[in-house]
Amino acid sequence: MADYLKIPFPDVEDVIDGHIHMHMWYDKQNNIEFLHGLEEYRKECGLKYIALAPLPSGNAVPVPRDVSNNIICAFYKLLNKDTFSYGGYIYPSYPAKTEEMDGMDLATQYKELMEIGFDGIKMLEGKPNLYVRVGKPLDSEMFEPAFSEMEKNGTYILMHVRDPECFWTEATEERINKHWYYGNGEYPSFDDLYTQVENVLKKHPRLNLCLAHFFFSAEYPEKLSRLLDTYPNLCVDITPGGEMYIGFEKHPEYFKNFFEKYADRIIFGTDMDFPVYMEAGKWLCDRVYRFLATDEELMSFDDHKLKGIKINENALQKIFSDNLLTKLGGKPREINRLALKRYIEKYKHLIIDKELEKRIDELSKMYL
Numbered sequence: 001m002a003d004y005l006k007i008p009f010p011d012v013e014d015v016i017d018g019h020i021h022m023h024m025w026y027d028k029q030n031n032i033e034f035l036h037g038l039e040e041y042r043k044e045c046g047l048k049y050i051a052l053a054p055l056p057s058g059n060a061v062p063v064p065r066d067v068s069n070n071i072i073c074a075f076y077k078l079l080n081k082d083t084f085s086y087g088g089y090i091y092p093s094y095p096a097k098t099e100e101m102d103g104m105d106l107a108t109q110y111k112e113l114m115e116i117g118f119d120g121i122k123m124l125e126g127k128p129n130l131y132v133r134v135g136k137p138l139d140s141e142m143f144e145p146a147f148s149e150m151e152k153n154g155t156y157i158l159m160h161v162r163d164p165e166c167f168w169t170e171a172t173e174e175r176i177n178k179h180w181y182y183g184n185g186e187y188p189s190f191d192d193l194y195t196q197v198e199n200v201l202k203k204h205p206r207l208n209l210c211l212a213h214f215f216f217s218a219e220y221p222e223k224l225s226r227l228l229d230t231y232p233n234l235c236v237d238i239t240p241g242g243e244m245y246i247g248f249e250k251h252p253e254y255f256k257n258f259f260e261k262y263a264d265r266i267i268f269g270t271d272m273d274f275p276v277y278m279e280a281g282k283w284l285c286d287r288v289y290r291f292l293a294t295d296e297e298l299m300s301f302d303d304h305k306l307k308g309i310k311i312n313e314n315a316l317q318k319i320f321s322d323n324l325l326t327k328l329g330g331k332p333r334e335i336n337r338l339a340l341k342r343y344i345e346k347y348k349h350l351i352i353d354k355e356l357e358k359r360i361d362e363l364s365k366m367y368l
């Protein structure tokens with residue numbers, strides 16, 4: 001029997017999964033379009049809200065990433081009221097050249113995304129493969145005006161920076177194929193990326209920044225504590241990365257204290273995506289919840305046995321709901337149909353999949 005007894009989340013109200021993707025607009029296998037594609041997951045797992053993190057830049061295989069990912073997330077949000085969505089920045093060409101981004105510099109894009117009604121910003125620009133493709137350090141001039149605006153307005157930013165440290169040291173075949181092996185001298189180091197984030201925070205100490213996947217710091221929690229102690233709005237999410245839980249498992253008492261001490265600064269997410277593989281979604285919710293809420297021993301990531309650290313209920317409520325809901329203003333923002341229409345007109349020439357472009361035109365006619 002499947003072992004999902006702890007879903008939906010007992011003892012926590014209004015759970016929000018703060019880190020979800022929309023990898024495709026059409027699930028060919030099951031013949032489902034994206035329009036309501038995550039609702040079943042949301043309901044089955046007892047989630048009050050989900051928050052979508054579009055990935056409109058990068059070179060993912062097999063689906064090209066482009067501006068369409070922002071657009072379908074905006075439509076999803078328009079048609080499913082319990083959905084938050086962040087917006088992401090796009091680059092008309094790689095490496096990004098500021099002089100080629102006239103009229104679509106990041107501060108302009110930020111303004112457009114906020115006008116549409118996105119609830120925050122997702123940045124993948126610190127993931128080493130995209131970092132190299134964009135070709136600009138996080139603390140470089142290109143990002144500066146956008147960070148200033150986001151800091152000024154208190155906009156929530158979910159940012160992926162780094163990856164598990166072993167991606168720099170162990171060249172497995174999968175990592176090499178996915179361009180996830182960073183030890184060949186072409187990528188910034190694990191520590192360089194820490195320094196760049198610290199530089200951004202030094203310049204923008206009130207940035208409402210959430211570093212995804214615990215900032216890959218389960219082996220270096222003291223360093224992370226120092227950042228959290230210095231920058232009052234900084235948060236991390238605990239979206240697996242199974243390696244993070246393997247790190248937690250080594251020092252259960254330490255992390256119990258850590259999670260209770262920083263209960264205001266930690267946010268739940270799963271990295272679930274559409275097309276949905278429901279069992280994986282439920283499993284992820286269950287494992288993260290049980291790790292924090294119980295002291296049960298369970299099979300966890302990478303076949304490790306993980307014993308829960310059982311933090312107090314007050315901390316649980318904050319991590320699974322209150323922190324992110326507060327940061328996002330309590331409820332999803334309304335989509336401004338006119339602003340979305342303008343955005344589609346301005347950027348749709350960058351959509352690679354022509355079938356999707358056609359579908360977006362139809363949806364615009366229907367809903368905007």
Ligand SMILES: [Zn+2]
Nearest residue numbers: 019021053271
């Ligand atoms: Zn993610």
